[in-house]
Amino acid sequence: xxxxxxxxxxxxxxxxxxxxxxxxxxxxxxxxxxxxxxxxxxxxxxxxxxxxxxxxxxxxxxxxxxxxxxxxxxxxxxxxxxxxxxxxxxxxxxxxxxxxxxxxxxxxxxxxxxxxxxxxxxxxxxxxxxxxxxxxxxxxxxxxxxxxxxxxxxxxxxxxxxxxxxxxxxxxxxxxxxxxxxxxxxxxxxxxxxxxxxxxxxxxxxxxxxxxxxxxxxxxxxxxxxxxxxxxxxxxxxxxxxxxxxxxxxxxxxxxxxxxxxxxxxxxxxxxxxxxxxxxxxxxxxxxxxxxxxxxxxxxx
Numbered sequence: 001x002x003x004x005x006x007x008x009x010x011x012x013x014x015x016x017x018x019x020x021x022x023x024x025x026x027x028x029x030x031x032x033x034x035x036x037x038x039x040x041x042x043x044x045x046x047x048x049x050x051x052x053x054x055x056x057x058x059x060x061x062x063x064x065x066x067x068x069x070x071x072x073x074x075x076x077x078x079x080x081x082x083x084x085x086x087x088x089x090x091x092x093x094x095x096x097x098x099x100x101x102x103x104x105x106x107x108x109x110x111x112x113x114x115x116x117x118x119x120x121x122x123x124x125x126x127x128x129x130x131x132x133x134x135x136x137x138x139x140x141x142x143x144x145x146x147x148x149x150x151x152x153x154x155x156x157x158x159x160x161x162x163x164x165x166x167x168x169x170x171x172x173x174x175x176x177x178x179x180x181x182x183x184x185x186x187x188x189x190x191x192x193x194x195x196x197x198x199x200x201x202x203x204x205x206x207x208x209x210x211x212x213x214x215x216x217x218x219x220x221x222x223x224x225x226x227x228x229x230x231x232x233x234x235x236x237x238x239x240x241x242x243x244x245x246x247x248x249x250x251x252x253x254x255x256x257x258x259x260x261x262x263x264x265x266x267x268x269x270x271x272x273x274x275x276x277x278x279x280x281x282x283x284x285x286x287x288x289x290x291x292x293x294x295x296x297x298x299x300x301x
Contacts, residue, residue, distance in 0.1 A: 005029050006155070009062035011055055011078055011085075013040045015238065016098070016126070017068035019133040020159055025049060027158045032058050054083035059093060064155065068098040071245055072105045079113060091118030094148055098140075100125045100180065100242070102249050103173040104256065106143075110169045121169055122148050125176035126160065127183075129223075130237045137161045141179070143171035177253055180246035181264045186220045187243065187284050188267055194228040195291030204229035228288035231296040240287070241280040244271040 005028060010021045013035040024031050025047045032050040033041050034057070041051045052058055055078045058065050065085060069075050075097060079085045085095070095113065097106070101123070110121035122144035132138040138160035142149050149165045156163050166175045197204040208225040211217050227233070247268035254261040270290065279286050289295035 006063035007032075007061050008155070009033070009052075009058035009065045010068070011035070011058060011066070012068040012070075012099070013044065014068065014070075015130050015236075016133045018043065019130065020066075020068065020098070021049065022047065023133075023136050023158050024155070029155070030061075032060075032062055034058055055079070055085045056083045056087040059085060059088040059090070062093065064094045064096060064152070065089070066096045066098060071099070072101045075099055075101060076105070076109060079109060085119075086113055086116050089113065089117040089119040093119045094122065094151065095119055096122045096124050096152060098124055098126050100176050100246055100249070101173055103170040103177070103253060106173050107170040120145065120148050122152060123169060123172040124152070124156070124163075125172050125179075127176070127179050128160070133159070140164070141166050141172045141175035143167055143169045143173065143175075174253070177246065177250045180243065181250050181261065181267075183220060184243045184247050184271065185263055185267050186218060187224055187287055188270055188290075190221055190224050191228060191287040192291055194225055194288050198229075198292070224285055227283075227285040231288075233283050233286050233296075236281075236283045238284060239280065240271060240275050240282055240284055243284055244268065244275055244280070247271055 007030045008024055009032040010017060011034045013021060013033060021031060021033060021044055025044065032052050033044050034052050034055055035041050038051065041049065045051050067075060067078065069078060077084070106123050113119050113121055122142055124140050124142040126138040126140050128138040136159055140156055140160040140163045142163060142165050146165065153163055166172055193207060194204045197207055205226060207229065208222050211221060247264055250261055250264045251268055274287055274290050
């Protein structure tokens with residue numbers, strides 16, 4: 001790493017953005033931060049972060065601007081809306097988007113941003129959840145120019161255990177879609193398994209340890225099955241709405257390129273059904289209630 005560390009900026013101080021920014025500050029980087037709800041930046045300010053009032057101000061001193069935002073529409077607004085990044089960005093600066101977006105929209109926005117101000121774009125969605133963000137063990141799948149991704153590699157080493165270039169801009173988002181298809185379908189079948197075990201008179205809390213190391217084992221099984229069996233739905237580590245958004249992206253992408261995704265399409269329907277009962281902002285561990293005769297969170301309300 002060069003003697004002088006690049007200056008960073010970060011927009012989106014949420015479940016993932018907060019621990020990621022904390023790690024960058026701990027590594028010695030100067031970081032400017034912005035969030036739509038400004039009070040979420042208070043913790044980072046005490047750690048030395050500079051809080052700005054608009055996304056455009058993030059570009060004032062930063063070599064690299066990072067985003068971790070909710071969806072495609074929010075990213076577009078933060079970059080191209082009033083007071084957005086595109087108003088002040090310039091050649092030589094690099095935008096890194098950790099958000100999970102539609103691949104086609106990512107490519108369109110990257111082209112528009114470069115045409116307007118010369119700023120390059122790397123889409124770098126992550127996997128590993130809040131635990132991975134805290135531990136710096138995220139898997140990062142990136143799309144962009146080789147030289148831009150190599151420029152980022154020393155910085156992102158503080159956030160992830162692995163950074164893989166998947167191709168040009170948009171390729172990272174396609175890979176994240178694939179990741180989320182596996183995660184979401186896995187979460188739904190784990191919910192089926194736990195509910196089935198409970199109804200069959202088996203102690204569902206033993207499912208995860210019993211299957212550990214076997215062919216059915218996975219991180220989602222080890223994380224979600226115990227939470228589902230114990231009806232432990234808080235603290236919220238991620239959201240049902242995120243999985244639904246990404247499943248919808250998967251189905252849309254499959255339609256655009258003519259690839260069949262029947263299981264992900266069904267998963268999106270089930271996720272939407274679950275979300276329609278007030279669960280969009282809840283943890284995906286609540287998916288087990290889809291299959292229980294008396295959902296725990298409803299019976300306790």
